[in-house]
Amino acid sequence: MRLAYLGSGSRGNGALVECGDTLLMIDCGFSLAEATRRLARLGRTPADLSALLVTHEHSDHASGVLRLAATHDIPVYLTSGTAWAIGAGDHRARVECISAHAPFRLGAVMVHPLPVPHDAREPCQFLFEGGGCRLGVLTDTGHITPFLRERLAVCDGLAVECNHDLAMLHAGAYPPALKRRVGGQLGHLNNDQAAELAALQDPGRLQWLVGVHLSEQNNTPALARRALETALGTAPARVLLADQDGGTDWLTLVP
Helix, strand or coil, X not given: CEEEEEECCCCCCEEEEEECCEEEEECCCCCHHXXXXXXXXXXXXXXXXXXXXXXXXXXXXXXXXXXXXXXXXXXXXXXXXXXXXXXXXXXXXXXXXXXXXXXXXECCEEEEEEECCCCCCCCEEEEEEECCEEEEEECCCCCCCHHHHHHCCCCCEEEEECCECHHHHHHCCCCHHHHHHHHCCCCCCEHHHHHHHHHCCCCCCCCEEEEECCCCCCCCHHHHHHHHHXXXXXXXXXXXXXXXXXXXXXXXXXX
């Protein structure tokens, strides 16, 4: 199994999970042309995609989903609440509504939706199992629930939101209401919360730890990296930050 990010941040998100001949795209917050360009950087085309998974309806995650899916006849998997919120019923894309509480199989990958606290209609994130590996992807989450701690405690790879540094958010230029939203229970994970989840990982199993969805106003790569590396201690996992413009290269997990 392997993971790559097309890009991650407030200006657009998209990631790929590949296992065998199954290629899944998580979210598409890019235009059709931009998504195609970013896929090409990773050696893939829209025609290679087996399915699109959508975490929630916010535009930086979902603005390009329906057009990409309809243009290339790619099935879209999302909760009923997310489908309603993006107007999927009025679109010609192939839409499959899923339960946020029930796993399902897509080719070589078992997909486990994870309901999360976030200010969206029916958001979920995902845990993927395939090729003997477990890969957790957790973005746009207000806080780490006991359920998330339990489900994401043993991963070979983990991508976790490092949206903001608390001190930078409090001292920054955002209006008070927006600060409360971002830092609230239904907002976004800060560096310390991401580090908390990283610290739960089995150091003998975790291979890649990827920080994603960094705010350009309220965080820095240095602060996010320091938090994640401190949480891992001497564990051998490699830490990487997904860039808004450059994403990541392919990151391979081995059983």
